[in-house]
Amino acid sequence: MPSLHETQALVSGALLRGESAQGVAALLRQTGSIAPERRLRVYRNNVFASLGSALEAVYPVTVRLLGAEFFRQLARGYIVKHPSHAGNLHAFGAQLPAYLRRQPSLAALPYLADVALLEWAGHEVYHEADEETLDADALARVPADAQARIRLHLQLASRFVASPFPVLAIWQANQAASADAVTPVSLDDGGVRVLVARRDFEVEFRVLGAAEDRFLRALAEGRSLAAALAAALAVDVTFDLGATLGRHLALGSFRAWSLAPIENDTP
Amino acid sequence: MSSPPASSLHRLPRPALALCAGIGLRAEHCTEFLASDPDVGFIEVHAENYFGRGGLPLHVLGRARRDHALSLHGVGLSIGSTDPLDDAHLQRLAELVERLQPAFISEHLCWTSHRGVHLNDLLPLPLTAEALAHVVRRVDAVQERLKRTILLENVSSYFEYTESTIPECEFLAAITRQTGCGLLLDVNNVYVSACNHGFDAAEYLARIPRDAVHELHLAGHVRRPCPGGEILIDSHSEPVCAEVWHLYANALRRFGAVPTLVEWDAELPPLHVLVGEARKADAMLAALERSPTFEVADALAA
Numbered sequence: 001m002p003s004l005h006e007t008q009a010l011v012s013g014a015l016l017r018g019e020s021a022q023g024v025a026a027l028l029r030q031t032g033s034i035a036p037e038r039r040l041r042v043y044r045n046n047v048f049a050s051l052g053s054a055l056e057a058v059y060p061v062t063v064r065l066l067g068a069e070f071f072r073q074l075a076r077g078y079i080v081k082h083p084s085h086a087g088n089l090h091a092f093g094a095q096l097p098a099y100l101r102r103q104p105s106l107a108a109l110p111y112l113a114d115v116a117l118l119e120w121a122g123h124e125v126y127h128e129a130d131e132e133t134l135d136a137d138a139l140a141r142v143p144a145d146a147q148a149r150i151r152l153h154l155q156l157a158s159r160f161v162a163s164p165f166p167v168l169a170i171w172q173a174n175q176a177a178s179a180d181a182v183t184p185v186s187l188d189d190g191g192v193r194v195l196v197a198r199r200d201f202e203v204e205f206r207v208l209g210a211a212e213d214r215f216l217r218a219l220a221e222g223r224s225l226a227a228a229l230a231a232a233l234a235v236d237v238t239f240d241l242g243a244t245l246g247r248h249l250a251l252g253s254f255r256a257w258s259l260a261p262i263e264n265d266t267p
Numbered sequence: 268m269s270s271p272p273a274s275s276l277h278r279l280p281r282p283a284l285a286l287c288a289g290i291g292l293r294a295e296h297c298t299e300f301l302a303s304d305p306d307v308g309f310i311e312v313h314a315e316n317y318f319g320r321g322g323l324p325l326h327v328l329g330r331a332r333r334d335h336a337l338s339l340h341g342v343g344l345s346i347g348s349t350d351p352l353d354d355a356h357l358q359r360l361a362e363l364v365e366r367l368q369p370a371f372i373s374e375h376l377c378w379t380s381h382r383g384v385h386l387n388d389l390l391p392l393p394l395t396a397e398a399l400a401h402v403v404r405r406v407d408a409v410q411e412r413l414k415r416t417i418l419l420e421n422v423s424s425y426f427e428y429t430e431s432t433i434p435e436c437e438f439l440a441a442i443t444r445q446t447g448c449g450l451l452l453d454v455n456n457v458y459v460s461a462c463n464h465g466f467d468a469a470e471y472l473a474r475i476p477r478d479a480v481h482e483l484h485l486a487g488h489v490r491r492p493c494p495g496g497e498i499l500i501d502s503h504s505e506p507v508c509a510e511v512w513h514l515y516a517n518a519l520r521r522f523g524a525v526p527t528l529v530e531w532d533a534e535l536p537p538l539h540v541l542v543g544e545a546r547k548a549d550a551m552l553a554a555l556e557r558s559p560t561f562e563v564a565d566a567l568a569a
Contacts, residue, residue, distance in 0.1 A: 001430050004397050005349040012381035029427040031464055033495035039426035046388045084385040087343025087356045088315035127319030201323035
C-alpha cells in the first residue's frame with residue numbers, strides 16, 4: 001500500500017503532467033462500469049479548466065488577440081511549465097508574458113508579450129496595498145534648503161511598462177464590445193511608455209514621455225529629486241520639472257516624501 | 268498508532284448566525300449586492316480571493332462586512348497534503364481573520380498541492396488511518412495558529428482509492444472528535460459523492476454526529492455522461508436540484524436549524540436568482556421550526 005505522500009505524488013503527476021495514468025488508475029476503486037481513468041480525467045480537466053480560467057481573467061486582451069481556443073492550448077503548456085506555487089492565485093500567471101515571448105508559433109505577433117505585460121501590470125496594481133496620496137500642500141512644507149534631497153515615493157500600486165510597440169493603443173482598441181468595432185492600430189505608430197497606477201481603485205494607464213519616464217523611474221529607484229531631474233535632463237534638455245511634478249501630484253502618483261541622506265546627495 | 272490529544276479549543280456555540288440562509292458572494296455580484304442590500308443571513312467568500320494586499324476587492328468586502336456576518340471559506344490551504352503547512356498562507360489568513368472577524372472559518376477535507384505545486388482543485392484523500400492521523404495533526408496546527416476552531420467541509424469526489432478503509436462520514440466524525448473542529452456539511456457534495464460511489468446519502472447523514480455540524484452548504488451540480496454511465500460534477504453552475512433539497516430537509520431534521528449557505532460559482536445567474544435559492548432554504552428552516560418532521564413540498568409551498 002503506498003504512503004499518503006506516494007499517493008499524492010502519483011496523483012499530482014498524473015493530473016498535471018499526464019504521468020503514469022495507468023499506475024494511478026490501479027490505485028482507484030472500480031465502481032460501476034466507469035473506468036478509473038475516466039474518473040481521473042474529470043480532475044485533470046478541472047485542474048486545467050480552473051487554472052486556465054484564472055489566466056483568462058488576468059489576460060482578457062491577450063485572449064482576444066490569440067482567440068480563445070489558441071489561448072487555451074497555450075495555457076495548458078504554461079500551466080505545466082509554470083504551475084501555481086501558492087494556495088491563492090494572485091501571483092499565478094506572472095511568467096506568461098515571457099512564456100509568450102519564447103513561443104516560436106507567436107513570432108508573427110511580436111507585440112503580444114508586451115500587451116500581456118501591460119495586463120499583468122494592471123493585475124498587480126489592482127491588488128496592491130492601499131496608500132495615502134501625497135498632495136502639493138504637503139510637499140510645499142518641505143524646508144527650502146532640503147528640497148534637493150527630497151525623495152518622492154511612488155504609490156505601491158505603480159508599475160512601469162515600456163514597449164517598442166503601441167501596446168496601449170492595442171489594449172484600448174480591444175476594449176470594444178465586438179471584434180467588428182475594433183479600430184485598427186498600426187504598428188508603425190511606434191512604442192509607448194506607461195505608468196500603470198490606480199485611482200479610486202480603478203487601474204489607470206498614464207502615458208509618459210521619455211524624460212518623464214526616466215524621471216519617475218529614478219524616483220522609484222529611491223534617488224533624490226535632484227538626481228532624478230539630472231537623469232531626466234540627460235534624456236531631454238527641455239524636460240519641465242514643474243509641469244511633471246504638477247501632473248503627477250494631481251494624478252496622485254506619489255504616496256509620501258522623505259529626505260535622502262546627505263552623503264547620497266550628489267546627482 | 269496513537270491518537271493525538273484532543274484540542275483544548277472550545278467548540279463553537281451554535282447557532283452563531285441568524286437563522287436566515289446566506290449566499291456565497293462573488294466578485295461579479297459585489298456592486299449589485301452593495302447597491303440592493305438583499306436580506307440574507309450572512310455572506311461567505313473564498314478567503315484566498317482576498318489575499319491581495321489591498322485594492323477594490325478588500326475595500327468592497329469591508330463594506331459588505333459592515334452589515335453582514337461573514338464566513339471565511341478557504342479553498343487553498345491544502346490541509347490534507349503531505350507538504351508542510353504553508354506559513355505565509357496561514358499568516359495571510361490570520362490577518363484576514365483579524366481584519367474581518369468572521370463568524371466562521373472553514374476549509375476542505377482534501378489536498379490541493381504536492382511538493383509546492385498547487386493544482387487549484389479539491390482532491391480527495393485516501394481514507395486511511397494514516398491520512399486520518401495526518402489531517403488531525405494539521406487541523407490541530409491550524410486551530411492553534413488561528414486561535415479559533417475551524418469547520419471542515421466534505422468535498423465532492425469523482426473517484427475513491429482502493430486503499431480507503433474508513434467511510435467518509437466516519438472519517439469526518441473522527442476528525443471532529445479528535446480536534447474539536449466543527450463540520451461544514453455540504454449537502455450537495457454528499458449527494459454527488461453518493462451517486463458517484465454508490466453509497467446511501469441518508470445513511471451518511473445518520474452517521475455524522477448531531478452536534479458537530481455548524482454550517483450547511485447547498486449548490487448545483489451537473490450530470491456528465493461518459494462511457495459506462497454518468498459522473499456527477501460539483502460545478503456550482505446550476506440551481507439546487509430537487510434531490511438535494513430533499514437531502515437538505517433530511518439534514519435539517521437531523522442537525523436542527525443550522526446556518527445554511529447557497530453557493531454559485533460558474534455561469535453566475537443574476538443576484539436575485541441566487542438570493543431566491545437562499546429564500547428556499549429559509550422556507551425550509553421556517554418549516555423546521557413549525558414542525559421537526561416537515562415535508563419539503565409543504566415547506567416550499569408555504
